[in-house]
Amino acid sequence: MPLTHSLSRNGDTVVLKLTGDFTFGENTAFRAAVDDVCAAAAKVVDVDMSGLGTVDSAALSMLMLLRERVAKTGGSVSLSRPSAQVARILEVVNFGRLFTINA
Amino acid sequence: LADCSPSTPDPRISVVDTDCGDAALASRIGAAGPLIVDRAVAPQWVECTAILRHAAQRPLVAVLAARTVLRPGIAAALADWAGTGGMVSRGTRDDVRSVLQEAIVNAAVHGSFGLPGLDSFDGDWDAFTALVANGAATPRLGALPVVVSLRRLNRRIVVHIDDTGSGHAAPAGGMPECRGGRGFTIMRSLSAALHVSRRGCRISAGFDDRRT
Numbered sequence: 001m002p003l004t005h006s007l008s009r010n011g012d013t014v015v016l017k018l019t020g021d022f023t024f025g026e027n028t029a030f031r032a033a034v035d036d037v038c039a040a041a042a043k044v045v046d047v048d049m050s051g052l053g054t055v056d057s058a059a060l061s062m063l064m065l066l067r068e069r070v071a072k073t074g075g076s077v078s079l080s081r082p083s084a085q086v087a088r089i090l091e092v093v094n095f096g097r098l099f100t101i102n103a
Numbered sequence: 104l105a106d107c108s109p110s111t112p113d114p115r116i117s118v119v120d121t122d123c124g125d126a127a128l129a130s131r132i133g134a135a136g137p138l139i140v141d142r143a144v145a146p147q148w149v150e151c152t153a154i155l156r157h158a159a160q161r162p163l164v165a166v167l168a169a170r171t172v173l174r175p176g177i178a179a180a181l182a183d184w185a186g187t188g189g190m191v192s193r194g195t196r197d198d199v200r201s202v203l204q205e206a207i208v209n210a211a212v213h214g215s216f217g218l219p220g221l222d223s224f225d226g227d228w229d230a231f232t233a234l235v236a237n238g239a240a241t242p243r244l245g246a247l248p249v250v251v252s253l254r255r256l257n258r259r260i261v262v263h264i265d266d267t268g269s270g271h272a273a274p275a276g277g278m279p280e281c282r283g284g285r286g287f288t289i290m291r292s293l294s295a296a297l298h299v300s301r302r303g304c305r306i307s308a309g310f311d312d313r314r315t
Contacts, residue, residue, distance in 0.1 A: 001179075002125065002175060003175075021175065023175060023204055024173060025125075025176070025177075054204070056204045056286070056289070057205055057285040057286040058208065060285055061221050061228070061285070062228070065228050068226065092289060093288055
């Protein structure tokens with residue numbers, strides 16, 4: 001399922017909702033999402049993962065690069081509502097040490 | 104797979120044309136028979152005796168081009184194909200898909216194209232993906248085969264992913280703050296057993312499947 005994204009605002013927080021399978025082959029699609037987030041000049045970014053079927057290690061690397069991009073302007077990134085399979089992958093790579101993860 | 108000479112192709116092989124959209128390709132893989140050969144794989148590799156010998160010993164085999172395995176949805180399509188073939192139950196499908204996803208991208212990027220991991224690019228994602236795209240677009244490299252094979256021994260499913268590269272080492276397991284290097288951590292965690300052989304050109308993963 002191809003990766004798509006949408007942005008919405010919730011107060012000071014920009015919510016980036018991702019839908020589909022987030023894997024290496026979707027790096028161009030995610031680049032567009034990162035560009036949209038940066039254009040929104042958000043200080044707080046919440047990545048809504050509830051629509052993701054799966055993530056791979058390349059997707060995790062891309063999330064870290066998003067975190068670095070947002071941090072350059074003093075912002076932060078959190079991850080929210082991962083599915084059971086995605087939450088399992090986030091757990092085995094200790095992503096909870098890098099991101100706030102909201103169930 | 105390195106020492107190959109032309110031979111007669113296996114008549115059981117069904118050739119899949121990958122010159123189509125991602126969704127159409129996933130459908131073609133899902134509907135294919137037990138021996139898949141990607142038309143984009145260089146002919147000398149399709150005729151490779153080692154590949155055919157390998158295929159003859161496995162119930163399900165897919166010989167895909169390196170550039171094909173980098174496309175979205177291939178691992179999911181292969182997991183569905185294995186499920187349709189009765190090899191993988193629904194309960195194990197997600198783990199098989201995730202391990203396949205890591206292994207086939209590793210095989211193409213590190214094996215076929217000989218590229219290092221993202222951390223070697225100091226986080227320059229653009230440079231990394233540009234070199235991967237260049238490898239995929241280079242006819243000689245993009246047409247190198249990545250061979251996925253599956254077999255079942257009672258409850259244990261064994262998946263092998265082979266490439267024809269010069270070998271690459273499995274990382275010891277990256278620190279959390281590293282940008283890359285998490286693929287093997289994911290594969291080790293989601294499989295019951297993981298083994299790397301052929302100097303890094305073969306990843307074998309075992310799964311305990313109860314056909315739930």
